[in-house]
Amino acid sequence: MEKQFTQEQKYILARKRVEKITKFYKHLAVYIIVNTFLTAVFIVGDMNDGDSFNEAFLNIWNYQIWFFWGIGIVFKALNVFGLGMFFSNNWEERKIKEYMNQQDNRR
Template identity: 40%
Template sequence: MKRIDYKSGQGDFRKEEAYIRAQKRIKELKGFYWHAFWYVAVNIFIIIMIGRGSGWNIWHFGTFATPLFWGIGLGFHALGVFGKNLFFSKSWEDRKVKEFMEEENRRQKFQ
């Protein structure tokens, strides 16, 4: 009877799991970028159509209601895809810590 070594399959399983996670991440990114593309394309079209119909008097709430509310939805989509680190990433934190430490060092030199 042949002995099965389950440990040798662990690496393959982890690689496959990582590949599936990467595919999921790519699908999420692709979905967001398509969402952003259609947001820009459709809203340009809407603004042009409203502008042409109103003699280019576009400065009223109705013109910008769709971009505003759709933009809020797009913002939430971005947060879902990129996470809370969209604005406050690890590199941002590191830069701020370094900045505050340098400021503290300058203060100590003058005291």
């Protein structure tokens, strides 16, 4: 049984969806800005402790916050966009057409 929504209900649902997407992009922007700043602080701190720029820049521990916070970003993206972000309903059909076009272009 399919639900029938009024225009007002459709508008409210669409608005909530757009708000979730907006919040996700704000969170993503904060993630990039804060992690860039923290990584720069970590690199400068390592350089003050005697490491060269290359040693400090290539120190993997300076980037661990990107990884752990990034896990949270991935889960938030999955919550907002769902698995359809990767495999939407028409994904298989699009891929089939893409591969067929590639075969046509090889001839």
